[in-house]
Amino acid sequence: MPCWQNYVGGLTMFVNGVTLQNRGVPDSHRLSVYAGTGGYAALRKVLLDPMAPDQIISEIKKSALRGRGGAGFPTGLKWSFMPKGVTGTKYLLCNADEGEPGTCKDRDIMRYEPHRLIEGMIIGAYAMGASAGYIFIRGEFVEPIHIVEAALEEAYAKGYLGQNILGTNFSFDLYVYRGAGAYICGEETALMEALEGKKGQPRFKPPFPASYGLYGRPTTINNVETFASVPDIISKGGDWFLNLGKPNNGGTKIFSVTGHVQKPGNYEVSMGLPFKDLLEMAGGLRPGRQLKAVIPGGTSTAMVAGAAMMEVTMDYDSISKAGSALGAGSVIIMDDSVCIVKTVERISRFYMHESCGQCTPCREGMGWLWRVMHRLENGQGREEDLQLLLDVGSRIEGRTICALADGGVAPVVSSIRLFREEYEYHIQHKRCLISMGAA
Amino acid sequence: MLSEKSLAAITHERTKYPAEQARSALLAALRIAQEEQGYLSEALMAYVADLLGLPAIHAYEVATFYTMYDLRPVGRHKLCVCGSVSCFLNGSDAVIKHLSERLGIGLGETTADGLFTLQEVECLGACKDAPMMQVGDRYYENLTPESLDALLAKLRGGSDDVC
Ligand SMILES: NC(=O)C1=CN([C@@H]2O[C@H](COP(=O)(O)OP(=O)(O)OC[C@H]3O[C@@H](n4cnc5c(N)ncnc54)[C@H](O)[C@@H]3O)[C@@H](O)[C@H]2O)C=CC1
Ligand SMILES: Cc1cc2nc3c(=O)[nH]c(=O)nc-3n(C[C@H](O)[C@H](O)[C@H](O)COP(=O)(O)O)c2cc1C
Ligand code: SF4
Ligand code: FES
Numbered sequence: 236m237p238c239w240q241n242y243v244g245g246l247t248m249f250v251n252g253v254t255l256q257n258r259g260v261p262d263s264h265r266l267s268v269y270a271g272t273g274g275y276a277a278l279r280k281v282l283l284d285p286m287a288p289d290q291i292i293s294e295i296k297k298s299a300l301r302g303r304g305g306a307g308f309p310t311g312l313k314w315s316f317m318p319k320g321v322t323g324t325k326y327l328l329c330n331a332d333e334g335e336p337g338t339c340k341d342r343d344i345m346r347y348e349p350h351r352l353i354e355g356m357i358i359g360a361y362a363m364g365a366s367a368g369y370i371f372i373r374g375e376f377v378e379p380i381h382i383v384e385a386a387l388e389e390a391y392a393k394g395y396l397g398q399n400i401l402g403t404n405f406s407f408d409l410y411v412y413r414g415a416g417a418y419i420c421g422e423e424t425a426l427m428e429a430l431e432g433k434k435g436q437p438r439f440k441p442p443f444p445a446s447y448g449l450y451g452r453p454t455t456i457n458n459v460e461t462f463a464s465v466p467d468i469i470s471k472g473g474d475w476f477l478n479l480g481k482p483n484n485g486g487t488k489i490f491s492v493t494g495h496v497q498k499p500g501n502y503e504v505s506m507g508l509p510f511k512d513l514l515e516m517a518g519g520l521r522p523g524r525q526l527k528a529v530i531p532g533g534t535s536t537a538m539v540a541g542a543a544m545m546e547v548t549m550d551y552d553s554i555s556k557a558g559s560a561l562g563a564g565s566v567i568i569m570d571d572s573v574c575i576v577k578t579v580e581r582i583s584r585f586y587m588h589e590s591c592g593q594c595t596p597c598r599e600g601m602g603w604l605w606r607v608m609h610r611l612e613n614g615q616g617r618e619e620d621l622q623l624l625l626d627v628g629s630r631i632e633g634r635t636i637c638a639l640a641d642g643g644v645a646p647v648v649s650s651i652r653l654f655r656e657e658y659e660y661h662i663q664h665k666r667c668l669i670s671m672g673a674a
Numbered sequence: 675m676l677s678e679k680s681l682a683a684i685t686h687e688r689t690k691y692p693a694e695q696a697r698s699a700l701l702a703a704l705r706i707a708q709e710e711q712g713y714l715s716e717a718l719m720a721y722v723a724d725l726l727g728l729p730a731i732h733a734y735e736v737a738t739f740y741t742m743y744d745l746r747p748v749g750r751h752k753l754c755v756c757g758s759v760s761c762f763l764n765g766s767d768a769v770i771k772h773l774s775e776r777l778g779i780g781l782g783e784t785t786a787d788g789l790f791t792l793q794e795v796e797c798l799g800a801c802k803d804a805p806m807m808q809v810g811d812r813y814y815e816n817l818t819p820e821s822l823d824a825l826l827a828k829l830r831g832g833s834d835d836v837c
Pocket of ligand 3: 591598
């Protein structure tokens with residue numbers, strides 16, 4: 236099973252070595268295969284060795300693991316917020332609602348490594364004293380839902396879940412919850428509303444979930460990839476994980492590289508890998524094409540010009556210095572065949588569709604942005620439209636309950652900043668600078 | 675209104691949540707009802723709400739909020755083509771055009787024989803295998819005109835679960 240791997244360019248590095256390490260092994264989703272490659276050893280160590288909950292949390296802190304759902308919040312710190320000594324149920328949730336355009340990594344973890352996720356959650360539950368948990372999987376992911384449900388059954392049968400796990404007095408029940416189609420349910424508090432059987436509309440934060448979560452109980456929620464990183468951090472140590480990446484940016488991260496590359500796919504690499512090496516791993520651009528722009532972290536993050544992106548390394552700090560965000564690691568590549576206006580119009584449509592409608596600036600604003608983008612794209616743009624887009628954007632940002640609206644503004648504003656002349660061409664010539672054929 | 679099997683499945687869903695949180699089983703109960711009856715009529719929504727001891731309005735709210743619930747009859751095969759950015763960059767518009775020509779229907783429409791409904795949907799989380807679409811429980815990825823035609827032929831041949 237290749238972990239230390241050579242790739243084009245001659246660099247030797249740790250590739251697909253943590254959360255996707257068994258991808259490619261036949262039946263990697265089965266407990267027997269997972270156990271045969273060291274699976275559930277971390278859980279045994281934690282429960283039988285034993286390791287105190289505080290020790291686990293301090294190991295996660297040491298690893299510099301940051302939330303893989305997009306916001307990059309330090310996981311160990313989040314776990315330490317769970318109140319101790321409370322009576323009643325504490326909950327642990329997994330966010331598997333993956334819906335940000337360009338993001339397709341959690342699906343692969345669930346298809347190929349469901350037990351790594353489950354083991355990570357059991358260890359987390361023990362560390363935080365949670366007695367029940369739900370894996371919230373988007374409803375369209377029928378195949379991953381069946382795989383994760385089968386894996387849960389296997390884990391129950393082996394005594395890794397349920398009452399008195401491995402003969403200790405620790406008990407934890409874990410279930411799959413199926414979403415029903417709504418991007419907004421990926422926002423953690425909307426997810427809790429959905430789990431309570433309601434419309435998935437975000438709650439004001441604070442209070443954060445650790446003080447008021449599912450059913451108002453103390454709750455911690457993490458992304459699939461975050462939990463799947465936990466077993467190896469426990470068995471190999473926080474320092475080991477930290478050193479795979481960079482200070483403050485520990486470990487490896489899956490980058491979903493999509494769009495105009497020859498080998499789109501999920502590449503799990505060390506944090507801090509130069510973007511140009513990642514591009515090369517993904518097969519590079521199509522012959523004769525130039526890199527025009529990159530959206531580095533999913534459509535909610537700002538666009539970066541191709542040339543600037545070639546100087547960036549793939550970690551939270553470097554990408555934010557370039558004016559964008561690492562987000563969920565969803566790297567969308569656009570070559571010079573792309574019409575920026577048409578592409579951003581498509582992205583704006585997404586946010587208009589997905590606004591949950593609670594906040595006026597978002598409900599009205601996402602529609603405004605799309606309608607103006609739409610008329611620009613269709614040759615009916617007016618001179619004042621660019622300023623209008625920027626004004627509407629600045630009236631939305633920071634004025635809503637959740638980050639969806641800011642996410643809808645980012646691609647519009649960043650693309651106007653980078654490709655203003657292309658927008659102006661649309662207004663003056665009533666058509667695209669570039670005609671996009673069917674790729 | 676529902677079979678014993680569906681009722682048992684709903685009862686099973688309730689066991690996943692604390693006894694006083696029956697509402698948590700609502701999304702699943704509506705899905706199970708839709709799977710059996712094809713779509714959620716108002717009467718069916720009210721019936722499902724009643725099963726869980728909830729006011730009917732709770733079921734309407736949920737059924738109208740989430741995209742996977744159908745409030746009207748749809749074709750036997752719903753072709754849901756992803757049109758979000760990664761699929762768009764890899765030709766999702768051409769996929770829609772191809773299906774639309776082959777089936778003689780536009781987006782949101784159903785063929786006269788009731789076999790196919792064509793829809794454009796937002797990102798399905800399979801962006802690396804763009805362009806893609808969902809039909810029933812399955813994803814079809816890296817679509818080409820040839821693979822689309824082959825799939826349509828299989829679905830027309832009466833298969834519900836094809837690869
Ligand atoms: N994976 C996907 O499909 C998507 C990911 N995203 C990403 O989601 C991000 C936004 O997520 P949010 O949850 O709104 O970000 P956030 O910054 O509000 O929270 C991040 C996490 O840290 C916790 N947290 C933050 N501040 C805290 C504090 N002071 N005390 C206790 N806990 C605290 C939150 O509870 C949450 O779990 C965006 O950056 C975007 O990249 C957005 C859309 C889809
Ligand atoms: C509109 C919106 C959608 C989101 N969708 C997801 C998602 O699909 N998956 C996810 O893990 N986090 C998503 N998030 C981020 C979550 O709110 C939350 O930060 C995350 O689940 C925390 O887990 P982490 O700390 O492990 O990243 C979304 C946030 C927003 C604002
Ligand atoms: S910002 Fe938009 S999606 Fe978020 S709560 Fe407000 S209306 Fe809903
Ligand atoms: S953009 Fe089509 S599956 Fe994500």
